[in-house]
Amino acid sequence: MKKTKLGEFEELVLLTVAALQQEAYGVEIKRELESRLKEKLSVGSIQSALKRMEEKGFLTSQFGEATAKRGGKRKRIYATTSHGRKVLEEMKDIRSQLWNAIPKLAFELKAI
């Protein structure tokens, strides 16, 4: 892993952005993550994770359309950068390698 670390929560947010594609804006990301994690999240935590990752270069963003629901304010649509995608893949690889490295016995022993 590089020096720009990706925290656990940040990783989840980044994955959600990647999954939501064009729909990836604050409220939608929050909604999606809440339903998957089955817990309440605050706007502040999502926003600060997004801003942090944008600064680190994992994300880019641009303004989307405004809706009446938002009091005429525009959405900000997030998208993963190639660097972000690469880091995500790296993370996934490291994880699966580690999974593979665990001897089968360990689980079986535990199961006894």
Next chain:
Amino acid sequence: MKPQALHPPQWPLKFLRFFLKEEYLEEIEGDMEEIFYENAERFSLRKARRMYAWEMIKLLRPNLIKNLEFVNHIIQYSMFKNYFKVSFRGLKKNPVNSFINVFGLAVAIGLAIFAYAFTRWTYSTDQFHENKHSVYLTTFFANRDGVSQQYGTTPRPLAELLRQDFAQIKSTCRVEDRNVVMKYNDHVFHERVRYVDPEFLEMFTFPLKWGTAGSLHDVNSIILSEEMSIKYFGEENPIGQSIQMIYGKDQSKVFKISGVAKAFPKARTISFNFLINIENFRTTEPGYNVDDWNAFVNATFVYVENPSDLIAIKSKMEKYKTLQNSAAKEDWAISSFSFEPLATLHEQSEYIKDDISRSSKNNYVSIMFMIAIAIFMLALACVNYINIAIATAAKRLKEIGVRKSIGATRKVVIVQFLTENVVVTLFALLIGLAMGYFFFIPGFEALWNFNMDFQFTDINLWIYLPIILLITSIASGIYPALYISRFQATTILKGSVKFGQRNVLTKVFLCFQLVFACVFITMSVMFTQNTDYMSKRSWGYNQDDALYAMVPDQASFEQLSAILSQHPDVELISGSTHHIGRNHKSTVLHFPSRNYEVDQLDVDAKYFETMGLHLKAGRWFNDHEGSDQHAVVINETLANTLGGNPIGQVFQIDSLQFEVIGVLSEFHSYSFSQTVRPLIFKVADKDDYRFLTVKARSGSELIVYKALQAGWSELFPEIPFEGGLQQDVWGPYYREIGIYKLVWRVFALIAITLAMLGLYGLVRLNVEGRTKEFSIRKVLGAGLKNITASVVNQYVSLFTIALCIGAPSGYWLGKWLIEFSDEYHMPITFSGAAVAVVITALVLIMTVFTQVWKVIKSNPINGLKVE
């Protein structure tokens, strides 16, 4: 749900707009609003709003909020951490200097806190009365020897008339005090009861612990103070118990206790021990005529809802004046009536004659003194701090040079030094607070036997303390900070700056300290001398061999006299109505040319010899019944006022003619603090004997005292003995001057300690800085004399100047104070100042010598090694 109600609350949004970074605002605001509408559909509007606000607050995250101005400043504030660290290190590194600084400031701050506590106590006097702005004392003015004098007493019928004639006066209350004996089982004491109208407890705020205030309407009820309740009944609730009041010689009345007051607030001028209904005079004093304009009650209070009504009332009181002046003896003619508000009565009390309230004027004088002394001491301690800071600055030059060269501006260095100062002062404040709380305040309370009710919960104290902290730290720190921060970084680091040793201002400051110390020592010596002088000064009569006892009437006088005359050590017995040092009455003498108001004592013919009074001219009274009914003996003061040969001069009292037959040498009826007033002795009517005076054989006064008490308890087992040695009648006065002596000694001790500490610090730094020089001197053969001279030289002129200023100013101040507080005092000489100079000089020399001794004892080789 109405659509217009459906919008998020405004205040969290404003809050958000203030804190959030501009570029995120639109997005986050939009998100928040979207979530709000969603929530509003799912839950209630209320809950949605609450959630909205809560989410807003949770948005306050470091990477979302603006870089506000103060965020940048935080970096500078983190420097304070460094300043604190440096100041703590400095304190630890120089324990002696730190002690001098902290201790000096702490003592001064302790005194300042004490001054505060006393001031607060004095100003809170009587302020606990809820009706303090509606209750007024009725007073009158009368012309005495051409001077208008205010009196606190009131003609007896006035209260009733005021209540009838003026609708604005809601109620009135008369107050009369009488001495009685109270008896409950074995507890028998002389007491003072207050006869009052039942309105007393409505006007004054004295809440009851037990019982009801209304019970005072019943003539058989009595209300006790908490103190009296404990004295007679202990901690028990005495309601319903009976207590016997013995008045006159053997008459008595049983009262039922119907109330006990809560403990009175400490700062008060009016209170009571026992309260009974004024109607009781019908039984206790059948001759008490409430319609007699010639008789006065101790006080009459009125209650008006609107104080401005009093102006109208006053203008209509002329008719009472006429009533009073036509009925009363012309000597006591009234010129006008007036009202004094309860709220400020204690301040005015000093100028009102015969009022029942205690004056707090002395307290106000004391406050001025204490504030002055606290400021002096603070100044002394600050000067110590400044001196030491400047002297030690040399050691810190490198630090300042480094700080400056890595970018500290002068302002930053000043802030650093002031911060260090705040740290030191804060230490001192804590210690001073402890000193004030555990030492000064309890000590003072124990001396004067009162309680000033000092508490840490007082809000004003927490305003006062930071002010003290701020003023002290700035006063002591600003000069060193400005002085040290002035130097250029380059010159410091080159090492071309030399200072600290020969600073003129340091010397001026030290000089100030020595002057203060000298002044305080002079005053303390003078007070000690004066106190010693006073205890030896003659009272003008033989107080050592005389004893007295109070008797209820002539019969008991005769009985007691018969018992005592058997005693071998009793030389003379005399009877009198009044007694020197205890009481007298006021009379007006009418001479053809003018009138004099004088003190009058009624005595028998043997009184003069019994008391050891000296006759200057003329003769005593003749010792046979019925003689000298129209003769008076006067004191020297009156004789001097009359002028010429007083013997044979004739005057009138109440249109009866009297002649002066004798003049007494000067003597003091009351303590030396009071001017001797013109005074006459008249022959007492035997029926009016209230005092029995005994002259004991010299040296046997204690044996006679025991015999007197024994004789009394044999005759009157029911009534407690009241009397004693004549030399004890001034007990409170001697206690008081003894306290002054002690207080000035404490001040002198503190002042000389502070000055000594300051001097010690300076000399020590000076000697340490010259270690090398002294070592070389020693190697070359310098002895004690040479080294002492080289240290002392630079202080000699300083000492001389300080003593030359300090001793005379102490002398003048002490003289002024003694003349102010004592009418009769020692002949003031320069001896006090001389003693003070010697003490100060000795202390200074000893301080310097401790350092010189260190140099002499040290090995010059070690000194030469010092870099």
